[in-house]
Amino acid sequence: xxxxxxxxxxxxxxxxxxxxxxxxxxxAAGHEVVGxxxxxxxxxxxxxxxxxxxxxxxxxxxxxxxxRRGGTILxxxxxxxxxxxxxxxxxxxxxxxxxxxxxIPIGGDGTFHGAVAxxxxxxxxxxxxxxxxxxxxxxxxxxxxxxxxxxxAVDAVDKLRDTADAHERMFLVEVMGRxxxxxxxxxxxxxxxxxxxIPETPTRIDEIIRxxxxxxxxxxxxxxxIVAEGDERGGAVExxxxxxxxxxxxxxxxxxxxxxxxxxxPVFHDRLLASRLGGLAxxxxxxxxxxxxxxxxxxxxxxxxxxxTYAAHRQVDPEDIRLLEIMAT
Ligand code: F6P
Numbered sequence: 001x002x003x004x005x006x007x008x009x010x011x012x013x014x015x016x017x018x019x020x021x022x023x024x025x026x027x028a029a030g031h032e033v034v035g036x037x038x039x040x041x042x043x044x045x046x047x048x049x050x051x052x053x054x055x056x057x058x059x060x061x062x063x064x065x066x067x068r069r070g071g072t073i074l075x076x077x078x079x080x081x082x083x084x085x086x087x088x089x090x091x092x093x094x095x096x097x098x099x100x101x102x103x104i105p106i107g108g109d110g111t112f113h114g115a116v117a118x119x120x121x122x123x124x125x126x127x128x129x130x131x132x133x134x135x136x137x138x139x140x141x142x143x144x145x146x147x148x149x150x151x152x153a154v155d156a157v158d159k160l161r162d163t164a165d166a167h168e169r170m171f172l173v174e175v176m177g178r179x180x181x182x183x184x185x186x187x188x189x190x191x192x193x194x195x196x197x198i199p200e201t202p203t204r205i206d207e208i209i210r211x212x213x214x215x216x217x218x219x220x221x222x223x224x225x226i227v228a229e230g231d232e233r234g235g236a237v238e239x240x241x242x243x244x245x246x247x248x249x250x251x252x253x254x255x256x257x258x259x260x261x262x263x264x265x266p267v268f269h270d271r272l273l274a275s276r277l278g279g280l281a282x283x284x285x286x287x288x289x290x291x292x293x294x295x296x297x298x299x300x301x302x303x304x305x306x307x308x309t310y311a312a313h314r315q316v317d318p319e320d321i322r323l324l325e326i327m328a329t
Contacts, residue, residue: 001031003285004100005058007072008039008079008107008114011262012131012145014270015072018106020063021278022129029286033058034100038075039107040082040114043091048098049074056098067271070148070263076107082114092122100124102285104278108132108143109310112293116306125290127281128306129274133261136180136314139304140295144277147269149176149261150186156257157191157224164222170212170250172243174236176261177228183261184228185316185324193224194328197231197239200316205233209246211328216249218329223250276301 005022007015019035026033034056035049036042048056066073081087095103102125103118105111115126130137133149153175160171173193177183181198188196194215197203208225215223227236234242236254243252266274273296280294280301292303 001101001286002034002099003031003282004034004036004095004103005074006036006039006043006103006105007074007076007131008105008111009076010108010132011070011072011076012133012143013070013148013262013264013266014144014274015076015106015131016069017067017266017271017274018129018131018144018278019072019074020067021275022104022282023058023063024060025279025282027060029282031286034098035062035074039077039079039111040091041077041079042075043094044079044081044087046094067275068265070265078110079114083117088117088121091118095122095124102126104129104281104285106131106144108134109137112306112309116291119291125285125288127284127289127303128293129277129281130293130295130309131274133183134177134180135182136177137293137295137309138312138314139293139297139302139309141297142269142273144270144274145262145266146182148264148266149183150190151267152261152264153183153187153226153257154191156255156260157187157193157226160255161192161222161224164224167251168221170223170225170248170252172225172227172236172240172252172254174227174229174254174256176258178230179313180230181228181316182314184226185320188226189320189324189327191224191226192327193226195223195225196324197225197227197233198316199228199230199232200313201321203231203233203239205239205242205246208243209248212249
């Protein structure tokens with residue numbers, strides 16, 4: 001078989017480890033693996049991996065020492081053309097022309113929407129791997145890149161706490177996650193923050209002000225509030241404005257971590273998950289599976305139809321919200 005692999009959408013630490021796993025698992029099983037550059041845009045432009053053979057084929061050596069690197073050696077993009085029927089038909093023709101039998105796209109919900117659309121015009125097998133820092137897909141407990149993004153946020157919160165404490169200030173730290181508060185909630189608990197504003201639960205400014213006065217009464221010198229960029233009340237700058245309007249008792253500063261969270265060497269959890277899921281994706285296409293995402297749920301490797309991975313927003317665990325409240329004393 002000729003198996004194509006590509007990375008698409010926002011990059012996530014661990015994508016390289018996943019590419020490496022797909023390439024080495026495919027070669028170990030006696031098949032060819034072709035690298036497609038720049039996601040679906042690169043597929044439409046027929047941009048293949050330039051290795052020793054320059055025909056897109058990846059070798060054992062072409063993925064040497066990449067598991068520890070952030071970003072993606074195949075590069076990534078978001079493609080408008082791939083959303084059109086003409087673009088999808090063209091992509092299907094290109095896959096046939098290059099005799100690709102199976103595709104392993106590594107990405108998030110946009111990538112899997114694209115995979116489902118492509119399957120209308122191409123009868124090759126498609127098995128995806130969840131590569132996104134957002135952790136917003138169903139069918140896996142964690143997505144590849146999430147753990148590293150949370151670690152990056154926690155490191156930032158640790159550092160900010162020093163200066164916040166020195167100046168007796170409150171920091172609003174904005175983290176990524178368009179529709180999902182996972183990064184915010186996990187980094188708030190792990191980083192010892194007092195408050196998290198996430199899209200899954202209503203953010204009550206009056207409640208936060210009440211809590212802040214309580215903190216002052218308890219002689220708390222600094223406060224860390226983690227804001228998910230997709231909070232229904234807006235990002236950290238907007239929340240800072242709303243807090244000030246209602247009489248925030250702390251002097252405030254804002255920091256948006258932005259794309260910092262997408263970079264850096266992946267933590268072990270992301271490398272391990274990426275390696276496992278890349279291997280599962282290859283085994284699955286070889287077994288004839290298609291239209292599914294490889295994931296890990298409760299320690300077990302599972303396949304979930306693409307449509308189910310993005311059918312609903314992942315819910316945050318109410319116990320985690322409660323835990324954060326208990327810890328923030
Ligand atoms: O989906 C991953 C993500 O990093 C989101 O958390 C964020 O909202 C978005 O991508 C940013 O996208 P861009 O790469 O276009 O800046």
